[in-house]
Amino acid sequence: MMDLFHRAVMASSRLHPGRETVSAFVYLAPALILFAVFTFWPFLRAVQLSFFLVDRNTFEPALWFGFGYYLRAFNLGETALGDDWIRSIATTFQFTLMVVPFTLASALALALLAVSKVKGIGVFRTIYTSSLAISLASAGVIWSLIYSPNLKIFETILTDARTALPAVALMTVWTNLGFSFILLLAGLQAIPKDLWESAKIDGAGSWRTFWHLTLPLVSPTLLFLLITGTIGCFQAFTQFKVLIDSVGPDQSTNVLVYALFTAFWAENNYGFASALSVILFGLLLLLSLAQYRLDTRVHYQ
Numbered sequence: 001m002m003d004l005f006h007r008a009v010m011a012s013s014r015l016h017p018g019r020e021t022v023s024a025f026v027y028l029a030p031a032l033i034l035f036a037v038f039t040f041w042p043f044l045r046a047v048q049l050s051f052f053l054v055d056r057n058t059f060e061p062a063l064w065f066g067f068g069y070y071l072r073a074f075n076l077g078e079t080a081l082g083d084d085w086i087r088s089i090a091t092t093f094q095f096t097l098m099v100v101p102f103t104l105a106s107a108l109a110l111a112l113l114a115v116s117k118v119k120g121i122g123v124f125r126t127i128y129t130s131s132l133a134i135s136l137a138s139a140g141v142i143w144s145l146i147y148s149p150n151l152k153i154f155e156t157i158l159t160d161a162r163t164a165l166p167a168v169a170l171m172t173v174w175t176n177l178g179f180s181f182i183l184l185l186a187g188l189q190a191i192p193k194d195l196w197e198s199a200k201i202d203g204a205g206s207w208r209t210f211w212h213l214t215l216p217l218v219s220p221t222l223l224f225l226l227i228t229g230t231i232g233c234f235q236a237f238t239q240f241k242v243l244i245d246s247v248g249p250d251q252s253t254n255v256l257v258y259a260l261f262t263a264f265w266a267e268n269n270y271g272f273a274s275a276l277s278v279i280l281f282g283l284l285l286l287l288s289l290a291q292y293r294l295d296t297r298v299h300y301q
Contacts, residue, residue, distance in 0.1 A: 043281070050275035056268050069275035085276065087251065088259040089283075091165065095255055096233035098169035099176070104225055106173065107180035108218070112210075114181075115188045125185070132178035140242030143171040147243065158243060161250040168239050168253060175239075176232070180225050187221035188214070219298045227291050234284055237261060256280055 025032075050069055052061035073085050114125050131139070147167060149155045157163045191214065199209045237257040240248075247254035247262070254262075260280065264273035 046274040046277045048274075049271050050278050052271055054270040054274075056270070059270060065271060069272045070279070072272065073275055073279055084251065084254070085259050088254045088256050091252070091254055092234055092236075092256045095165060095169055095172075095236065096230055098166060099172045099233050100226060100229040102169075103173045103176045103180055103229060104222060107177055107184050107225075108222070110177070110181050111184035111188050112214075114185050128181045129178040131175050132182070134175070136175055136238045137242055139171065139175045140239050143174075143239075144243050159249055161248070161252040164244065164248045164252050168243055171243065172233070172236065172239055176229065180229070183221050183225060184218060187218040191217050223291070223294055223298050226294075227288055230287055230291065231284055234280065234287070256283075 049061060051065060051067070053063040053065050054060065055062040075086055110128050114121060114128065134142070147154045147157050157167045195213060195217075196209065199213055204212070235257055236255055240253055240255060240258050241261075244253050247258065256276075257280070260273055260276045263269045263276060
């Protein structure tokens, strides 16, 4: 019956090509409506508010302010108010460099171990993916107990400007590890075993096999994880809110989204917060485009 229905749909599409497009939009309509209401419209609203002084009571544009908020954000012009937000950009880049490379390297090492023929490796695969079952907020609570001042070894780790950001980065690596591990494990399992066997027969050692065979063939997965991991780090907020709930010692954990949160909720500066969100979008877009340039170095076959 389903086969007959499928044939009827295909025949109808050939007779009426426009119906296929209409059908596609019908199926996409629920998702498009959700994106329009919760993503596209809020973004356009943020762009609008970023050019106005906003009434704090009505949340409506009150006075045209032009590019004043953008100049303020980059400490330029008459509206400059210090370099706190520029410093938050540097802190976010620093946090990203702490999290993304270490997550990819750790996940790839665990995935290579997981595909090895070791007795009981299935148990370790389950352990490696356990962080997937824990939300970021719950993970923050767990790690706040680990970093508890009651434990003498960790009593100053979140109150010291030198260790606060690395401590949050370590917790973030742990939460991201399960997802990265699963994707890289799937990528490794998709590599034909004949290739590994051929390399072994040709006398290639473990390092040469990894560098010239395994790594190129999982490079599409690594590129995907690099882009999504970078975006995730630039959007990081929950772990900082749960673990520290402030800009941290000497503003050492004042990342981009936390600065945006402070401008909106603590200072009620809606126009400035909107400008920061637009700048954040621009940074993520540029970073994603730059990383996609690595696509020429990726092997899809």
